[in-house]
Amino acid sequence: MSDKQIGREIGQALGANLTRRSLFALGGAAAVTGALAACGGNTGREPAASGGATGGGSGTTLNQWYHQYGEAGTQQAVEKYAAAYKDATVKVSWKPGDYDQSTAASLLTDAGPDVFEYGNGPTIDMIKGGQVVDLTDLIGATKSDFNPSILERMTYEGKTYAIPQVVDMQLLVYRKSMLDKAGVTPPQTIDELIAAAKKLTQGNVKGLFLGNDGGAGLMGGPMLWSAGLDYLTKDNQFGFDDPRAATALGKLREMWDAKVLLLGAPKDWFDPSALTAGLTAMQFTGLWTFPDLKKGLGDDFGVMAWPALDGQGKASVPVGAYGSCVSAKSKDVEAAKKFAKWLWIDQTAYQLDFATAYGFHIPSRTSLIGQASTLTSGQAADAAKLATDVGHAQSPILWTPKCNTAFGDAMNRIVKEGADPAGEIAKVKTVADAELKRVLA
């Protein structure tokens, strides 16, 4: 009996005239279903998923997700906080890898978290899609205690969708000894900065490090703010269709052409090694590098904001924060909100511990900054003051990922290829206008 005949026999037995090919198709479908089931098996809701830790308490079980923090001890700390919560069992999931993408995708399913952190709060698409719940009433009277620009970034149409956990910031760090030697004082305007960078560029030491792409990826926002502009205006229109923006962005190209920028460092701007190894005199980097800077340079470094373009502009430092959000798909939204309030509003001792005991961050509550012993003296105290005084949220909530890509491409062309800034800004505007129309519809 041939395969085909066997197929037909089985087919007749099943009450359908199956051929061998359709049997194969069925088998394939079964295999695919099996594979999908296997994928869906690890939902993170099952007991003892990797990195899971069960808190005390009874009744409700809540899943809380964090991305993987690099600093030792952070995971144990958040597990300790979760275990101390008495009104529900809180299971912490510590998620390595591409946290933002996997979390965004999981919110569409039943396998997502109840409480989760997200960089600068949920995205506009999560809010518009009803995937996260309004937390305005949790924050209530403590509103004035939070860093205002961060809180605004997590707010849409008057409703706040996340509680800021800790604040991170970027700023300009310089080697005091190198500036003294070259007779340069910390620059107050962009032109002074360029002049200083030229003086500081000597031999194999470059004046300024803005990332291996010459600041194309990192400095777009700070450059707009230095001209007194922003990504979007207050009434959510495209914010930098302005000749001053073209001038400001063109300044980055001026630095590139003057060959004062460090390019191609083994580790990029987020690592302090270019400064500590003496490859550059000034570097735009993050607060998190301070423990290493201290170790490598002792007291030989100072901090400052990104300077203003001129008298009309403003100095700034970008600030960002992971915000704690509550999923609308949670089985018990009220319990999840209660836990988020307990940890990120009520337990100030835990918030302080989380911000200062492991890595180097600023507590998101202004009232806690004074209590953070790591931030009371020296450069760290200066940095914390900058964040409060001239802190600027990295990008507005309506500045979607698509706008960001278009802006990044334009910045690359302006800085690396010397394209005309005004023409590139016009291209970004086309994309941004369409995106704004989409999200505001």
Place this chain on the structure above:
Amino acid sequence: MLRDPAFRSSLVTFLAFAVFIVPTTFVISLGAALLVARTRVMQSFFRSVFFLPTACSYVVAALVWKMSIFSGIRSGLANAVLGWFGADSIPWLSLADPPWYWLVIVTARLWLQVGFYMILFLAGIQRISPTLYEAAAIDGAEGWKVFRHITLPQLRATSTAVLLLLLINAFQAFDEFYNILSTFGTYPPYARPPLVYLYYTALGSGQDFGHGSAGAVILTLIIAIVAVVQGRILRLGDRGD
């Protein structure tokens, strides 16, 4: 999707890359195979040494190329060599003009894949009957003539397979591009093959699955057309192949 200039430029990148990398790898690996086949001393040593990079991960090689060989500072290997000749350091990966980044990407890929195809050619060469060469020698043929009229025609089946594999590999370009050129969360608007572009569109923070899948369909069509055309030209599946 086809109206998106970024996607169109990614298609151009991808075709230009394939047009360059396929023949280059082909020639270099065939050359290496001929040389290794001819050496009498330490043949297995050379064979292993050339094959070894194949075992290396694309990601690891990309990072070594980016951070150690082609880093922009004076202590990077390539710049140290330039320094011996008194030349200035070049920030290989930061410059868009001249496009030195292609040198980094192409050398990384050549280092990774030449060894593997060399082994395929070596196997092909060793299957050629020595009697053919003896006959040619009696007829007075040597050097280039032997290669042109005996080695190359006899390697036809191997060559077809190698070309097909190379083309598939070129179209899968992602790992070394992504790891060499991406910076913190961004990727420059040049040297961006479609898989990298679609990764950012659909899987990155964009999560634009509609345009992502449209791009994937276009890509599949292009690969299918190229594969069919190549099959026709090389007469894949003919008797005797």
